[in-house]
Amino acid sequence: MKITEQCVVALTWTLKDTLGEELDVLDEPVEFLVGGRDLLAKIEEALLGHVAGDTVELHMEPQNAFGDYDDRLLFLEPRHLFPEELEEGMGFEGLPPGCNPAAPQDRLYFVSDIYPEHVVLDGNHPLAGIALRITLKVHAVREAQISEVGRGTLGTGFFRMQVDTEGPADDTMDTPPAPRTLH
Numbered sequence: 001m002k003i004t005e006q007c008v009v010a011l012t013w014t015l016k017d018t019l020g021e022e023l024d025v026l027d028e029p030v031e032f033l034v035g036g037r038d039l040l041a042k043i044e045e046a047l048l049g050h051v052a053g054d055t056v057e058l059h060m061e062p063q064n065a066f067g068d069y070d071d072r073l074l075f076l077e078p079r080h081l082f083p084e085e086l087e088e089g090m091g092f093e094g095l096p097p098g099c100n101p102a103a104p105q106d107r108l109y110f111v112s113d114i115y116p117e118h119v120v121l122d123g124n125h126p127l128a129g130i131a132l133r134i135t136l137k138v139h140a141v142r143e144a145q146i147s148e149v150g151r152g153t154l155g156t157g158f159f160r161m162q163v164d165t166e167g168p169a170d171d172t173m174d175t176p177p178a179p180r181t182l183h
Contacts, residue, residue, distance in 0.1 A: 001141045003047045005035035006149050010140040018059075018131045029139040036152040040065060047136065056136040062129050069129030074112075075103050075121045082119055086111060095121065 003009055010029040016022050032038040034047060042064040046056050062068050077099045079086075094105040104123065113120035148154060 001051065001143070003034055003050050003138070003141050005048075006144050007034050008032070008142050008144050008148065008154065009034055009047060009138060012137045012139060014135045016133045018133060020133075023127070023130075023132070030156050031140075031154050032156055033144055033148055033152070033154050035144075036149070036154075038153050038156055043134070043136070047138070050138050052138050052140050054138045056138070058134050058136065060132045060134065062131060065130070065132050066125040066127040067129075069124055073104075073107070073123030075100050075109070075123070076118050077121060079115065079117050079119050082111075086114055086119065088112065088114060092121070 001007070008031050010031050011026070012029050013024075013026045014022065015024040034044055039047075040060070042060050043058065046058045050056055075095070077095065081096045081098045088111050090111045092109045092111075094107065095103050095109060099121075103121075107123040109121040109123050110126065111119055112122045
């Protein structure tokens with residue numbers, strides 16, 4: 001069966017930056033809904049027409065992946081607003097009470113730096129601003145069930161930070177979806 005809209009594809013991948021540094025490897029096949037919210041639009045486009053056993057190599061610029069890095073999503077917040085056991089890389093759904101009221105509350109923020117009096121939070125996707133090379137291996141293709149199509153997802157987004165709602169995701173990344181869950 002060829003990959004078409006509204007089918008399920010089992011993939012593995014290797015994700016690298018343009019310098020060849022390995023960013024992620026998915027060794028065990030995971031199923032994704034094509035034509036839903038599970039995959040970035042550029043990945044879906046590249047997969048269409050392929051069959052199980054195919055390997056697809058793809059270069060993605062930031063605007064086709066996780067968007068450009070937006071320094072307006074960096075916030076310096078008082079250290080006392082955060083738990084004592086704070087570590088770099090920790091994520092928060094929204095900002096704690098008392099933080100910058102202008103900061104979007106419907107984002108996932110990562111701690112990028114910790115100072116004695118302040119914490120730097122970053123609301124960008126961890127891969128924002130990075131051109132990517134991805135090698136995808138198609139392991140299986142099947143028709144999607146009506147319930148899967150109705151949900152628009154199998155619950156396995158591609159490095160997607162999104163709100164866990166029933167609404168459609170925005171794959172353009174010009175206006176990233178309001179993140180809640182790191183996939």
